[in-house]
Amino acid sequence: MKRFVKSFMFMSLVVLLTGCNCYKKMAKNVDRLTITATPSVLTLKGNNVVTDIKVDFPAKYFNRKAVLKVTPVLVFEGGEIAGTPKFIQGEKVKDNYTVIPYKTGGTYTQNISIPYDKRAKICTLELRVESKCTKNCGKKRKEFQDFAAIPVAEGVSTVQLLANNAAYLAIMPDNFKRVTTISQNADIMYQINRSNVRAGELTKEQVKMFEDFVREYSDKDRATLGSVYAKGYASPDGPVKFNDELSKKRSESGQAAISQALKGVDAKYDIAAYGEDWEGFKELVAASDIKDKDLILQVLAMNDNPVKRDEEIKNMSSVFEVLAKEILPQLRRTKLVADVDIEGRTDAEILETANKNIDVLSEEEMLYAATLTEDAALQLKAYQAAAAKYNSVRGYNNAGVVLAKEGKLAQAKTQFDKAAAMSKDAAITNNLGVLALMNGDVATAKKYISALNTTDSKANMGLISLAEGNYSAATKTLSGYNLAVAEVLNGNLAKAKSLLAGENCADADYLKAVIAMREGNSSAAIANLKSAIAKKPALKEQAVKDVEFAKLFGSQEFLAL
Template structure:
């Protein structure tokens, strides 16, 4: 098991220092009289750096007036070290521009030290390496005096964030029941309601009949009502046209029912709609009739159908065209039929995903992936949709599952392919999250800051977490990642509440850390044991996690 790197409090080159005469000989001998505090004593990763505030207090009568000290913070860890920015302090007679420490009164300084984060330093010791020299004379070169440990280890709770949780699935459009429709029209002569034989031999009527017959007794198909809706053209007396439209709906229904007499389960619904002003408006709008804008203006000005008819008839220059090209198209009975088609059951779709997935359509493939918790089956379903239908959703969703299972490189390829097929903001969100997972926070922000979808807001919360803006992160995140942010905010009670219903391995590990911070080692061991039983990778992680430093070497910890 790895341990903190040990550093010595003993004076370096002590024999040389004590046997020679120099300005800092007595200072070195009395080094223990110097008071040093470090906040925090366990370092913490915040953003991409590790920092601490060090206060060094020199007692009265300690600091030689001709001495200069160089105090360098250093992170020491197994296999290397990282050197921070040194601090220089000087006695009163030194002619330099360092911080002056008076000999009679003593003095102090506070220095904020910052190091770039290096994962090798998780179990490190931060020491202050003190070197001394005299302003003049043969001892004017810095010589090591002491190496003083002031902090141990780096807490990396920030790295526990589940960035892959920011990856978003694009929804399927699967519907268990789909409705298909077919329509046709029976046309009439002006002021007439009788159905001419030629109308029933038209291609559209034959197609309508075939549609009804096909689905009247088809497996998983339910034929709805057959509608016959009668209309009259908006010319002539209003009452007459109302009656005429009713007669047309009746004759139309009678005619089509005779054609469909072999369909035993056919149900009919008739309705009369009188003068068809809406149809008139649509046909005029789509036409190239001269003064059509004037005609449409009349329709907008008057709601009364009688007044409309009167005004349009007064437009003698265009009425003949309307009577020839527009009005005949409105003398009709509209036939329509709907059929509800029931799709495959969940069990059938899941069986196809596991077996012959090619029998499914795109929406069934995308939906089928949501029916299983097996990542391999999800990937199979999404990959099938992607390759067979060149589906952007298939590529995106496959990338999400790959990213959530630790295959970030494959996830990136799949989602980048989705981006070539669609500009859906969910894909941009996922590209931002992948950049974050790869450690490129700036690139992640460039993707996410331009998005307004809810998924991007949560993903920006993960960016804030990575940048060390924990309070801001907590406002955007939820679930496990919110708990991570609240631990970093010091809100342990809130974090525990958020995790109360989460029994995942990552939640158990975070609960163990919370228990350690609350001083409950037995609860920490229990939660750590649970986390390891669900994901053995936490065994190695805990072994070098400073959060469990107080347990290092204990029987219970070693047993895990």
């Protein structure tokens, strides 16, 4: 509790008039009032500066005919903001204000909530009092006249603003793979019921391309050639047992033919027989313009037994001739398959290329390069290169993230807008919401983020709750440093300290200093401030205007920082 004397910032007492003046004696004894602010330091909660004021009037003080109008005013360099006034009256006043009895005195409370102005971190909350008389006085006495200006609190605690609103910006991931696999295949075709490879088959363009592929990658830097497969198939138009044996012979003859054509090439060969190719049959029929193809596909779906399938299709005399001419010959084959694993650039090579000649990198390599460094400039370069060369939505989005974290919000908005025009990905929507929050537009942030259901969006809803002053709700989805901020605002200092135990960034050290001050440990506060400023010199300017450190403002240790 603090007793305020007649200390008036914008004026002292007004010139008291003679004659009828119901508040003359009240003004003379204004130092008898006891005023308490809870909390004693103004607090930013949501978008408003808040505190609760309690004013105690002593016995035989409040004139029965007097009315006081008490307006809270936040006064700071460059301006002031007035809050909602409170009216108090004496016992003989016929209005419906709070009544203060003359004989016993009394108390009134006032919940102060004034819109926050960022210039008001260093400020004074004044109660500007006006008074009037309601009976037996001239007209002038019945109008409110300046009475007193009483300072009740100084400075605004803005711990809420210490939250890292950029913490849950969403990076769209790269799909970089160190090893990629490429494939080549070709078909060696056979006549019905035959397994010998005709000479003309090996001169076909697709087979020649297959041979060239195997030769090229059998001894190429960073390439590993897998087995060369010969997969034999038969058309499903004969006995199953015969076709099983036929497909095996075809795989063997196909392997022998291709290994002879690739004589001298260091390759490993493998064969596999697949019997009747019903899957291939179904694919070819589905892709054809055969009149009754839907009926054929229905027969396949209804019968699992290959013998039964064969019988049913042969019974469809109207289409079997077309099948025998157009579909079945394409299934009599050995399928040649070769896979090659290509090993890409190492991390060191990607970083070097990103620095020297980034345009030669693929989109995925550019996006991946940004994950290999903590250098924000190189990250931005990589993402912007991906956006420029490949019109990459991920490049635009991720460049926006880097810019937003650097505080370049207008540039970040341009990048996010380009990404949003290309995709409705939740990461982009999340980031537009975060950007709105960083700009102080909580309503827009909520509009973007509340419709999402991602891990990042849930955490960002916690930050929105924090910005709205709903600290209890904020603790449900926040974690780490931001949760510690919420717990400080909830008064849970011990929990906040435990959450910060493993945090070593500048902002965490700064919050530790705030906690130390609230616990009365000024030496720990100085130590943590020193660490915070060493890591982030810009915090000097923040600290000298932070009312949390008001008790240190005149100390040598604080000034030395």
